[in-house]
Amino acid sequence: MSKAFNEELAAIEAGAVAYLTAFSRVDVAAVLATYADDGVLMAPGMPAAVGKDELAVVYPNVFATVGFDMTYEIKEVVQISADWGFVRSATEGTETNKATGVVVPAAYQELFLLRKSAAGAWQIARYCTSKISPAG
Amino acid sequence: MSKAFNEELAAIEAGAVAYLTAFSRVDVAAVLATYADDGVLMAPGMPAAVGKDELAVVYPNVFATVGFDMTYEIKEVVQISADWGFVRSATEGTETNKATGVVVPAAYQELFLLRKSAAGAWQIARYCTSKISPAG
Numbered sequence: 629m630s631k632a633f634n635e636e637l638a639a640i641e642a643g644a645v646a647y648l649t650a651f652s653r654v655d656v657a658a659v660l661a662t663y664a665d666d667g668v669l670m671a672p673g674m675p676a677a678v679g680k681d682e683l684a685v686v687y688p689n690v691f692a693t694v695g696f697d698m699t700y701e702i703k704e705v706v707q708i709s710a711d712w713g714f715v716r717s718a719t720e721g722t723e724t725n726k727a728t729g730v731v732v733p734a735a736y737q738e739l740f741l742l743r744k745s746a747a748g749a750w751q752i753a754r755y756c757t758s759k760i761s762p763a764g
Numbered sequence: 765m766s767k768a769f770n771e772e773l774a775a776i777e778a779g780a781v782a783y784l785t786a787f788s789r790v791d792v793a794a795v796l797a798t799y800a801d802d803g804v805l806m807a808p809g810m811p812a813a814v815g816k817d818e819l820a821v822v823y824p825n826v827f828a829t830v831g832f833d834m835t836y837e838i839k840e841v842v843q844i845s846a847d848w849g850f851v852r853s854a855t856e857g858t859e860t861n862k863a864t865g866v867v868v869p870a871a872y873q874e875l876f877l878l879r880k881s882a883a884g885a886w887q888i889a890r891y892c893t894s895k896i897s898p899a900g
Contacts, residue, residue: 759894
C-alpha cells in the first residue's frame with residue numbers, strides 16, 4: 629500500500645466545485661476550462677465525449693436543450709496520489725425542457741476523477757454523472 | 765508529476781471484466797466480490813449505494829426488476845499509481861422489464877475506479893454508470 633495523501637484535498641474539491649458552479653452559471657468557457665485536454669464526459673443520454681473538441685460541442689447543445697436550477701452537495705473528496713484524486717457529489721433541483729417549457733424535479737450524482745497538471749491545476753480527467761430521478 | 769505506472773494494467777482490466785461478466789451471469793455473490801468493502805455504486809434511477817451492505821440489497825433488486833442481455837467493450841484502462849487505476853467501458857444490448865416482459869434496446873457507459881487491496885486484488889472502489897439510451 630502506498631502512503632496516504634491529503635495535502636491537496638481543498639484544491640481537489642475546488643476543481644469539482646469550479647465545474648459545478650460554472651455549469652450552474654451556464655458558462656461554457658469556464659466549464660471547458662475545468663477539464664484536462666484529454667478530459668472525458670460520461671453523461672446520460674449521449675455517448676462519452678472525449679477531449680476538449682468534443683466537449684466544446686456537447687455543452688452548448690446541453691444548455692440549449694435543458695435549463696438547470698440545481699444545488700450540489702459534496703459527498704466525499706479523496707486524494708489518490710500526488711497528482712490524482714476524486715470527488716463524489718450529488719445535485720438536486722429542477723430542469724426545464726427548453727422546447728416545451730415543462731419544469732420537472734431532477735436529481736443526479738457525479739463522480740469526478742481529477743489530475744494535477746504540470747502547472748499545478750487540478751483538472752477533470754474523467755467525469756461520470758448518472759441521473760437519479762426518472763427521465764423528465 | 766509522478767512516474768508512469770503500467771505493470772498492473774491487465775489485472776486492473778480483469779477487475780472490471782470480472783464485474784461485467786458476473787453482472788451478465790446475474791451472479792450477485794460474484795458481483796459483490798468484485799467490490800472493496802467501502803465500494804460505492806452510482807447507477808441510474810437510485811441514489812449511491814455505499815458499502816457492501818447497501819450493495820447487497822441493491823443488486824438483487826436490480827436483477828428482480830430488469831433482465832439484461834448486454835455485451836461490453838473496454839474503452840480504456842489506466843493505472844494511476846501503485847494501487848489505483850480506472851477502466852472506462854461501454855455496454856450495449858437489450859433489457860427486459862420483468863413486470864411487463866417488454867424488451868427494449870439499451871446502452872450504458874461505465875467508469876470503474878479500482879484499488880489494489882493489501883492482499884493484491886484489484887477491487888472496485890467507486891463505480892459510476894450512466895444510461896446512453898433513453899429510459900425504457
